[in-house]
Amino acid sequence: MSNKAGALLSGGAIGILGGLIGLGGAEFRLPLLIGVFRFAALEAVILNKAMSLVVVAFALPFRAATVPFDQIAVNWPIIVNLLAGSLVGAWLGAGWAMRIRSETLYKVIAILLVVIAIVLVFGHDATAGAGLVTGVAQIVAGVVAGLLIGVVASLLGVAGGELLIPTLVLMFGAHIKLAGSLSLAISLPTMLVGFARYSQDQSFSVIARNTSFLIIMALGSIIGAFLGGQLLGIMPTSVLLPTLAAILLISAYKVWRHA
Numbered sequence: 001m002s003n004k005a006g007a008l009l010s011g012g013a014i015g016i017l018g019g020l021i022g023l024g025g026a027e028f029r030l031p032l033l034i035g036v037f038r039f040a041a042l043e044a045v046i047l048n049k050a051m052s053l054v055v056v057a058f059a060l061p062f063r064a065a066t067v068p069f070d071q072i073a074v075n076w077p078i079i080v081n082l083l084a085g086s087l088v089g090a091w092l093g094a095g096w097a098m099r100i101r102s103e104t105l106y107k108v109i110a111i112l113l114v115v116i117a118i119v120l121v122f123g124h125d126a127t128a129g130a131g132l133v134t135g136v137a138q139i140v141a142g143v144v145a146g147l148l149i150g151v152v153a154s155l156l157g158v159a160g161g162e163l164l165i166p167t168l169v170l171m172f173g174a175h176i177k178l179a180g181s182l183s184l185a186i187s188l189p190t191m192l193v194g195f196a197r198y199s200q201d202q203s204f205s206v207i208a209r210n211t212s213f214l215i216i217m218a219l220g221s222i223i224g225a226f227l228g229g230q231l232l233g234i235m236p237t238s239v240l241l242p243t244l245a246a247i248l249l250i251s252a253y254k255v256w257r258h259a
Helices: 003-020 026-035 041-065 069-073 076-099 102-123 135-156 161-172 176-198 202-209 211-230 237-258
Strands: none
Touching: 003 026, 003 211, 003 237, 026 041, 026 102, 026 135, 026 237, 041 076, 041 102, 041 135, 041 176, 041 202, 041 211, 069 176, 076 135, 076 161, 076 176, 102 135, 102 161, 102 237, 135 161, 135 176, 161 176, 202 211
């Protein structure tokens, strides 16, 4: 199988996995870029970030039929609150990724994949309520949460929806469907900041060297995400989430061994 065919098929499979749970699937793409396609840690993160940008840019208008843009716009205070932290976190996270040794980055990625697996199991089924905190406490908590999410998103090259959605539901009381669209609105500028920071590193040239690979895999992810969305609900959540978490844990172990 050619590298491009592998990129299309694996991108499609990743998109389906992500679509089944309403995410972009970048958490599953990163281990493949490292373990199967043999990209170095930082190069894999940068490629993953580029593909995540493409997928999120398509996902937001795709969701407009379910959650109109005016519903997103009316919740601008929540978006601004989390962006106040996530934009800074994205810049810092990318800066750290470029400075630390490759072996250390592999270990950081592995640990964060384990964290994502735990959040996937225990945080994905969060239900909307009144919000854990209100007023000034909510604003401060939103900035801190955004900062941490921005760092994680930059270090993994992901959109951060797996962390943003539970935060939006639990901290701000957003409905799960609205939270999905709000997370995309927050993720896009957050990823652009991280992407801009990564562009200052020589490893950024991996995009120019692998442009066709990037486009094909991103296309596969977009198609897969659409198909995954159509299959949503066929597999019980009680089976799906632990299975996906197990995949992330296995991936984390393999990435750790690269260090």
